[in-house]
Amino acid sequence: MRLLSVLLSLQKHGRRTARELAAELEVSVRTIYRDVEALGAAGVPVYAERGPAGGYRLLDGYRTRLTGMTPEEAEALTLVGLPGPAAQLGLGAVLTAAELKLHAALPTTSGRVRERFHLDAAAWFQAADDTPWLGTIADAVWRGVRLTLRYRRWSVPREVTRTVDPLGIVLKAGRWYLVGAAEGTLRTYRVSKVLHAEPLAEECARPEGFDLATHWSEHTAWFEARQYTGEARVRLSPRAVDLIPGMLGTTVARAVAETAGPPDADGWVEATIPVEHPRMAVSDLLRLGADLELLGPPELLAAYSTVVADLARKCLSHPPVNLPAQS
Structure with a gap:
């Protein structure tokens, strides 16, 4: 653009x-x-x-042939390379028209970009969220009008209805989020949890100086920090160190890089990593199987040992499985 x-x-x-x-x-x-x-x-x-x-x-006499582009088509160009999300937002046809006009004006540029760059916004191994109200929400964001949302959340009461000033939409790892102001606070709503959305005739009140990208960056940092309520001392195999970024995320991987001691003769290292509530922490750590040894703290080690012992007891209660010999 x-x-x-x-x-x-x-x-x-x-x-x-x-x-x-x-x-x-x-x-x-x-x-x-x-x-x-x-x-x-x-x-x-x-x-x-x-x-x-x-x-x-x-150069004298040069005129771009880019004519007749509407404001909507110009805005849709920001989604070039994201045809799926553009269609979800109801901008698929607008984006196509804009691309045709851009290609007519700059055929070398537009063709080269499409040939060499493709953005896949969805996360691995996850189906896209069902977002029947995304188009309605996006339209309210574009037009700058308030919304009445009926929303399903984790806490009680599970369903709430709120009037929201919709400030922006974010696509992260294949999931759509609405950033809006409600009851004097900035809030984030996962669009797939919206049960009903009704645009109002009232104009949206946009906070002075609000910047969507800056807010989202700060919000995700705050959310991540809130998730990790404790620390665990672990011993990790080289394979676990390689798996952690994909399995436990970049924050844990960064903690391993910053706190790991020198590797032992087998390449294992000791490190301190951030963890969530013990119940969630046990589930996360078990994903690394025998490539992780938990050293502490004692309360997490007790919960982890209980789950591991229970798994072992259940496995031993079944007759052994004879696997075919590997050639």
Whole structure:
């Protein structure tokens, strides 16, 4: 979108300095330098004029054929490479139209991007959430109007109804979330848990200075910190160290990297990792099987030992299974 803005600005004004473009697009001058280089690499005849009256210009007579693009199509271009999510938001047809117009104007660029980059937003081994109200919620976000939501949550009462100022939608690991303000607080709603959504005629009240990306980054950091209520001392095999990022997440993996001592003769290391409530911690640690040895704390070790002993007792209660010999 920014490259397109640079191109259209040069087409409209004839000559623009890097500083003027940077101020117009609210980016750094260095970013403008990179954008102009990218346009040139894509075949757009843009060149620099030196001197006090210099700046960037398009070759005389050059006009992009990008015409007739609606505001909705321009907004939909931000979802290029995410056709699935665009369709879920009800923007599939709009995105297709926008891509056709962009391809007509910059055939080299648009084809090259589609050939070389693809974004798959879904998480591994997980089906997409059922989100029947996503289109209604997205429409309210676009139009800036309030919503009445009926929502299923974890705590009691399980179902609640709230009036929400919808501020933005986030797609994370294949799951859609609504960020909104309700009862004077910023809240996050998983869209698949919405039982009913009703747009209102009232305009949404958007907090001054609210930035969706910044808020989401801060919210996820807070949520992650709240999840981990304790620590565990563990001994890990080399295989466990490799598996932890995918199984237990990057926070645990980072803790292993920061706290692990030197490996022993077999490559095992001792480390301190963050854990959730003991019941959840036991389930998580068991995923690593015999590649993890739990050393403490005592209360977690007791809960872990109880579950392991119970599993062993159940296994021993069944007759042994004769597996075929491996060739």
